Amino acid sequence: MNLKNRRAWLFVAAPVVIALSSAVGYTYADRNEQQPQAARQAEIAAKSRQVMPFDLDRTTHRFTKTGTGGVQTVTADDPADARQVELIRQHLTEETAAFRKGDYGDPASIHGGEMPGLRELEQGHTRIATRYAQTPSGAQITYTTSDPGLIKALHAWFDAQVTDHGQHAEHG
DSSP, rough: OOOOHHHHHHHHHHHHHHHHHHHHHHHHHHHHHHHHHHHHHHHHHHHHHOOOOSOOEEEEEEEEEEEEEEEEEEESSSTHHHHHHHHHHHHHHHHHHHTTTOOOHHHHHHHHHTTHHHHHHHHHHHGOOOEEEEEEEEEEEEEEEEOOHHEEEEHHHHHHHHHHGGGEEEEO
């Protein structure tokens, strides 16, 4: 191959090689991002089983953001599963009482003390109205505040929980 043909070949081949390299690199990077997230979710599930009395695989956490805070709902996947419903209600009753006192120790022990929004919620708990209510297949906690910083903290806290709990949680 003479020099002129070699340059022409490189002119055509170089963009193809770069595109393929980028695609392979993207797939590898994407796979690396998913692996730590899957490991984190498995770790969170294991820690959750130490704190929450109900079965994560038979219940769903739902986090619904509102303009004044949000609603955290936990339901039994089978509404006829009276034991799971009872355990959900027991746990959320206890969590509501703790949150009213600024005690976010259970979420911290599951997600870590640096969980987004956690510090702000602990420090601003007196400015958050926290209300427990039963639902047909579980219970919910409603968080209400007029403080924009605490609303932002609640939303960040909800997002972190959905990400950390993976298949066991969803946005409402």
